[in-house]
Amino acid sequence: MKVIICGAGQVGWQIARHLSGEKNDVTVVDNNPELVRRATDTLDVQGIAGFASYPDILERAGARDADMIIAATHSDEVNMVTCQVAHSVFAIPRKIARLRSQSYLDAIYSDLYRRDHMPIDVVISPEREVAEAALQRLAAPAAFDTESFLNKQAQLLGIALAADCPVLDTPLRQLTDLFSTLRAIVVGIRRKGRLFAPEPGDQLFKGDQIYVFVHNEDVDRTLDIFGKPNKKQERVVIIGGGNVGLAVAMALEARVDRIRAKVIEKNRGSAERAAELLERTIVLNGDGLDAALLAEANIDRADAVLAVTDDDKTNLLVSVRAKALGCPMAICLVNDPTMVSLMGPLDIDAYINPRATTVSSILRHIRHGRVRAVYSIGDAEAEVIEAQVLSTSPISGQLIRDIGFPEGVLVGAVMKNGKVIKPEGGTRIDEGDVVALFSMAADVPEVERLLQVSIDFF
Template sequence: MKVIICGAGQVGWQIARHLSGERNDVTVVDNNADLVRRATDTLDVQGIAGHASYPDILERAGARDADMIIAATFSDEVNMVTCQVAHSIFSIPRKIARLRSQSYLTAIYSDLYRRDHLPIDVVISPEREVAEAALRRLNAPAAFDTELFLGGKVQLLGIQLDEDCPVLNTPLRQLTDLFSTLRAIVVGVRRNEKLFAPEPGDQLFADDQVYVVSHNEDVTRTFEIFGKTVHRQERVVIVGGGNVGLAVAKALEGRADRLRAKVIEKNRACAERAADSLERTIVLHGDGLNMELLAEAGVDRADAILAVTDDDKTNLLASVRAKQAGCPMAIALINDPTLLPLMEPLEIDAYINPRATTVSSILRHIRHGRVRGVYSIGDAEAEVIEAQILGTSPIAGKAIRDIDFPEGVLVGAVMKDGKVVKPTGSLRIDEGDVIVVFAMADDVPEVERLFQVSIDFF
């Protein structure tokens, strides 16, 4: 597949890294020559320095015979014009654009993206993706990372193991015997900052971070088995009233359980806009690092603080101050992945990585075959992939134990005829089944080959 990626920032670079690693023909375009050079020096990609929306630049990038263009520059307008040029002049079949401004995303204007108007096949909104990720974190307070699969019937849970975890030093195969009715599988373990797919004989130790794929009905039991108590949340303090904070507060207002939220926003105009948009949520104008303001927001009585400003350091420090004041859970928005090792020493419970959520969202729309969902773990170290099995797939009709999966791949869940079943070695994968697999980054191309449809399918 020939792909042009416009924008060589963090998101564009990660997408290029994924696609070039899967032996696609990738060209990166950015008007910053240094970013293009970084991409061509570190990845197996071609690079063009110039404005992505200029027809002559796209021509040089190979737009005449490209299969897809991904417009992920920092400018919404450049991304939109790039897709229009790609369609009108070069007839590129698939066009994906990242759009940040909420004005472009309002449902009543959705006709804008029709092929005869502004032809964009997929619109990705980082703010919406991040807001949804924040809500998932709040819904699973005992997890540091979480994602939904199989239409919300299955959850990926990232769980930090403490000294009092009851299943430490227990081989994973024994866990299966001890909890035979539990529909949950440990698919990944991070130990000493190294992520790996565990073997059945591997044990779990204190300070391990484990990734578990669990049936939605078994999430609470899964947390209990791994030594986590689940408390119903009633009060949340949100630091940051921008697009992300506002979207989260609106979603919380619409929930049936009436979770109460207070928003702190430093920018007066932004605070006023949030106050006008929200019905029952109190909006406080001021600095989220101010202890007096945090106390006024009732952070000592809150069940969680969600720090989602556009400044990583503010989010980290606001989380730390809230924890010091007695807030039991802190979730921070972190753009810079080099800050993630600070989470544990600062006792911040969970983080949201906007880059990872945006990358996952884009990857979901560009995978081969019938891949329906992709979630990128850590700094693109592994992926959890949801895929429908087609009759032409090499794994259709085989038992799981007979499928030649790479070592770094584990099946986490299988859905047959709309019902989620726990994967066992004897379980047969049939056409129409949907499976969720954990795959280390190096093994993703081989996993895609196993999901791949033959050319005559089309």
């Protein structure tokens, strides 16, 4: 597949890394020659320096015979014009654009993206993706990472194992015997910085970070088994009233189970806008690092603080200060992946990486076959792929134990006729089933082959 990626920032670079690693023909376009050079030096991609919306630049990038264009520059308008040029001049079949401005994303204007208007096949909104990720973190506060799959009937939970975890030193095979009715499977373990797909005989140790695929009805029981009782969130303080913080607060207001939220926003204009749009949420104008303002927001009585400003350092420091003032849980937004290593030493419970959520969202739309969802784990180390099984797939009609999955691939869950079941060796995979697979990055191409993806693309 020939793909043009416009924008060589973190999102564009990660997408290029994924696609070039799977032997696709990738060209990266950016008006910053240094970013283009970084991409061509570190990845197996071609690079063009120039403005992505210019027809001559797209021509040089090979737009005449491209299968897909992904517009992920920092400018919404450049991304939109790039897709228009790609459609009108070069007839590129598939066009994906990242749009940040909420005005472009309002449902009443969705007709704008028809092929005879602004021909964008898929619109990705980082703010909406991040807001959804924040809500999922709040729903399972004991987990450091979480994502929903299979029509929101199952979740992937990231759980850090402490010394008080009751099942330490227990082989996974024995866990299955002990909790035979539990619909949960450990699909990934990070130990001493290395992520791997475990074998049935592997044990769990203090300090491990595990990824568990679990049926929604068994989330609380699963967290209990791993020593992480799930506490209901009733009071939340949100630091940052921009697009992300506002989206989270509005979603909390819309929920049936009442969660009381307060928003602290430094910019007066943004604070006034948030106050106008929110009905039951208290909005405070001031610096989230101000201990007196945090006290005014009753941070010591809050169940969680959610730091989602556009500054990583502010988010980290606010989280530390809030916990020092008595808040039991801190979730923060971190754009810079090198800062993730500070989470443990700073005692921050969970983080959201907006670039990872955006990359996962884009991958969902560019994976071949009947792929319904993709979630990127860590620094693109692994993926969870949710896909519908086609009649042409080599795995259709086979028992799981007989399928030649690579060592780095595990089946997390299977949905048959709309019902999610726990997969076992004797589970038969049939046409129309939806499977959720944990796959190490190196094994993704083989997973796609097993799903017989190329037949059903476009």
